[in-house]
Amino acid sequence: MTAETPLLEVDGLHVAYGGIEAVRGLSLRVLRGSLVTLIGANGAGKSTTLAAISGLVRPRAGRVLLDGEDVTRWRSTRRVAAGLVQVPEGREVLATMTVEENLSLGAWHQRAHLASGLEEVFARFPVLAERRRLSAGSLSGGEQQMLAIARALLARPRVLLLDEPSMGLAPLLVDEVFKVIETIRAEGTTVLLVEQNAHRALSAADHGYVMETGEIVLEGPAAELLANTRVIEAYLGEGFDPRPE
Ligand code: ATP
Numbered sequence: 378m379t380a381e382t383p384l385l386e387v388d389g390l391h392v393a394y395g396g397i398e399a400v401r402g403l404s405l406r407v408l409r410g411s412l413v414t415l416i417g418a419n420g421a422g423k424s425t426t427l428a429a430i431s432g433l434v435r436p437r438a439g440r441v442l443l444d445g446e447d448v449t450r451w452r453s454t455r456r457v458a459a460g461l462v463q464v465p466e467g468r469e470v471l472a473t474m475t476v477e478e479n480l481s482l483g484a485w486h487q488r489a490h491l492a493s494g495l496e497e498v499f500a501r502f503p504v505l506a507e508r509r510r511l512s513a514g515s516l517s518g519g520e521q522q523m524l525a526i527a528r529a530l531l532a533r534p535r536v537l538l539l540d541e542p543s544m545g546l547a548p549l550l551v552d553e554v555f556k557v558i559e560t561i562r563a564e565g566t567t568v569l570l571v572e573q574n575a576h577r578a579l580s581a582a583d584h585g586y587v588m589e590t591g592e593i594v595l596e597g598p599a600a601e602l603l604a605n606t607r608v609i610e611a612y613l614g615e616g617f618d619p620r621p622e
Contacts, residue, residue, distance in 0.1 A: 381408060381409070382444065382445045383406040383407055383408050383409070383442075384407055384408065384409040384410075384443070384444055384535065384536055384567045385406070385407040385430070385441075385442070385443060385461070385536045385567065385569060386404075386405070386406050386407070386440075386441075386442040386445075387403060387404055387405045387406075387426070387429075387430060387439065387440070387441055387442075388404050388439055388440045388441075388442065389402055389403075389404055389438060389439040389440065390402070390403040390404070390426065390429055390436050390438070390439035390440075390441070391403075391436055391437040391438040391439055392422075392425050392426075392428075392429050392434055392436045392437060393437050394425075398591055399422045399425040399591055400422045400425050400426055400429065400436075400591045401422075401590075401591035401592050402439070402592065403422070403426055403439070403588070403591070403592065403593055404439075404593070405586050405593065405596070407536065407567055407569050407584075408567075408583075408584075409567055410562075410565060410567055411562075411567060411568075411583045411584060412558070412559075412562045412567075412568040412570065412581060412582045412583055413568070413569050413570070413582060413583065413584045413585070413586070414569075414570045414571070414572055414578040414579060414581070414582040414584075414585045414586070414599065415427075415569065415570070415571045415572075415585075415586045415588055416571075416572055416573070416575040416578055416579065416585060416586070416587055416588070416612060417573075417587060417588035417589055417612075418573070418589070418611075418612075419573065421588040421589055421590060421591070422588055422590070422591040422592075423540075423541075423571040423588055424466055424540055424541075424571065426571075426588070427463060427538050427540050427569070427571055429441065430461065430463075430538060430569070431453055431456060431457075431461060431462075431463040431538055432448075432451060432452060432453030432455075432456045432461075433453055433463075436449065443456070443459055443460070443461055443535075443536070444535075448461070457532055459535075460532075460533065460534055460535030460536060461534070461535070461536050461538070462529045462532045462533075462534035462536070462537055462538065463529070463537075463538040463539075463540065464525050464526055464528075464529045464537065464538065464539045464540065464542060465525070465540055466540035466541050466544065466571075467541075467544070469525065470513040470514075470516075470521050470524050470525055470528070471513060472512060472513055472514030473512055473513075473514060474512065474513055475509065475510055475511060475512055475513065476505055476508050476509045476510070476511060476512075476513055476516070476524060477495070477509040477510065479513045479524055479528055480494075480495060480498060480505070480524070480527060480528050480531055481495075481531075482528060483527070483528035483529060483530070483531030483532050484531040484532065490533070491531075494530075494531045494533070495531070497530075498527045498530060498531060501527070501530075501557075501560075502523050502524075502527050502557075504520055504523065505520070505523060505524060505527055508520070517550075518545055518546055518550070519546050519547070519550035519553060519554070522542055522546065522550070522554055523553075523554070523557065525542075526539075526542065526554075526557060526558075526561075530561070534566055535566070535567060536566075536567045536568070536569060537561060537566050537567070537568050537569070538569050538571075539558065539568065539569070539570045539571065540571045541571055541572060541573060542554050542558065542570070542572075543555070543572065543574045543577060544573070551574070551577065555577055555581055558570065558581060559581055570582065575608070575612035575613055576603070576612075576613050579599045579600075579602050579603045579608075580599070580603065581599075582599040583598065583599055584596070584597070584598055584599055585597065585598075585599045585602045587602065587608060587611075587612070595607065595608065
C-alpha cells in the first residue's frame, strides 16, 4: 500500500525575522480535498507559516511541496499559477478600485478565463454582482472578505490558503464566511485555514494543527481536537461545551 501524496506538504519549516524565530521546524500535511486548520494564539507564527507556503517570505530551512513537487524556491507568482493561492489577512482589497477591477486582478495569469470566472463568482456572490461598479472601499467588512475570497477563486486555486477570514466580523457574517469556505471545499478545492476562532475552524475542518510559539504542539482529527481538554482550556474559552449540539 502506498500512502497518499498530500496535495500540500510542509516539512521542517524554519522562518526567522532577524533574530526572531517565528516558525521553528514546522511540518504539516494537507490531503487532497480536505479542509485543514492551523489554530493558535496571536503571534504563534500562523501567518508566517502561510507566508512561507505562498512564497511571501523565504524560509531559513525546510521545504514546501505542492503535489509532491518542491516549490520552496519558486516565486509567489509561479506558485499562484500552479494553484497555491492565498487570501491575505485583513483582506487587502484595493479600496479605490471597483469590485470588478479587484476581481480581475485575481485572474491575472488566465485572462482567457476572466469572463467565465467573473460570471461564476457573481453567481456565487450576488452581493458582489450588485456592487461590481462600486469602489471596494465602500463595501462592508463582510463584503470585503467575500471579495477577497472571490478574487482568490478567480485564480482557480488547487489549494486555497485563508488567513483569519473571520477576523473583525460580526457573528452573522462569520457564519456566512464559514458557509462559503465549506462550500468551496465541498466543490473539491483543498483548503488550509488559519484561524484564531478555534471552535469555528475545528468544527468546519477535517484535521487540525495547534501552533504555539513557532511549533506544532498538537495535531489530529478536528473532532478529536474539539474534545481535547488541552485545546478546550487553551483555545475554546470558558463555558464551551464540547458535546455535539
Ligand atoms: P496573528 O494572529 O497576530 O497574525 P500569527 O500566529 O499569525 O499571529 P505571526 O504573525 O506569524 O503569528 O507572527 C509570529 C512571530 O513573528 C511574532 O512574534 C511576530 O511578532 C513576529 N513577526 C511577524 N511578522 C514579522 C515581521 N515582518 N518582522 C518581524 N517580526 C515579525
